[in-house]
Amino acid sequence: EAGVAQSPRYKIIEKRQSVAFWCNPISGHATLYWYQQILGQGPKLLIQFQNNGVVDDSQLPKDRFSAERLKGVDSTLKIQPAKLEDSAVYLCASSLGLAGRGETQYFGPGTRLLVL
Amino acid sequence: SQQGEEDPQALSIQEGENATMNCSYKTSINNLQWYRQNSGRGLVHLILIRSNEREKHSGRLRVTLDTSKKSSSLLITASRAADTASYFCATDEVGYQKVTFGIGTKLQVIP
DSSP: OOOOEEEOSEEEEOTTOOEEEEEEOOTTOOEEEEEEEOTTSOOEEEEEEETTEEEEOTTSOTTTEEEEOGGGSOEEEEESSOOGGGOEEEEEEEESSOTTSOOOOEEOOOEEEEEO | OOOOEEEOSEEEEETTSOEEEEEEOSSOEEEEEEEEEOTTSOEEEEEEEETTOSEEEETTEEEEEETTTTEEEEEEOSOOGGGOEEEEEEEEETTOSSEEEOOOEEEEEEO
16 A cells, blocks of 8 residues: 655745645545644644545644645645745645544655755 | 643663653543654554553553543553654544644664
């Protein structure tokens, strides 16, 4: 079974530039998550999709971050404009069902973003 | 915000020793999970314990849950160098359809 795919693996940009990350979840997984993990901390949920609908985006900085999951499969996360504090690893995960019901989440390798 | 708080934040042991990590949380939960993250990689699910369970085993892993104290512990027995990683607890809070991760324990197993 193929795992969660993410690209790019690394990205370096200057502040105020824009950047986009792509995620392809495990086939058949209805729920997709984007997490931000700052160095030395645990993953922080940014947004959670169930199929192509948003379940939770309470911690997504909506003035600069946006995400979509067209057709309920692949997803993109965009930052525009980027700030220095956005430097982090962005993790995508997927699960068969909704979190909160003991679902196992399967994580991709992450995209490491450095904002200069 | 992060609900779980792991303790200790860093742990260094010799190969063959046991490693114990603790997780405390603040609100009522449905389930608690433990994940491992090797350096530079994504997280891998280790084990889940439900709120009505007190102890669970999986291979060299033993997890306990005390809902009255809002705490859980992860024990890795007979540790190996390959166990070197960060370990995170993740809680399914009652009334929410999302999982909240703790800050993690960084374990180093010295060969």
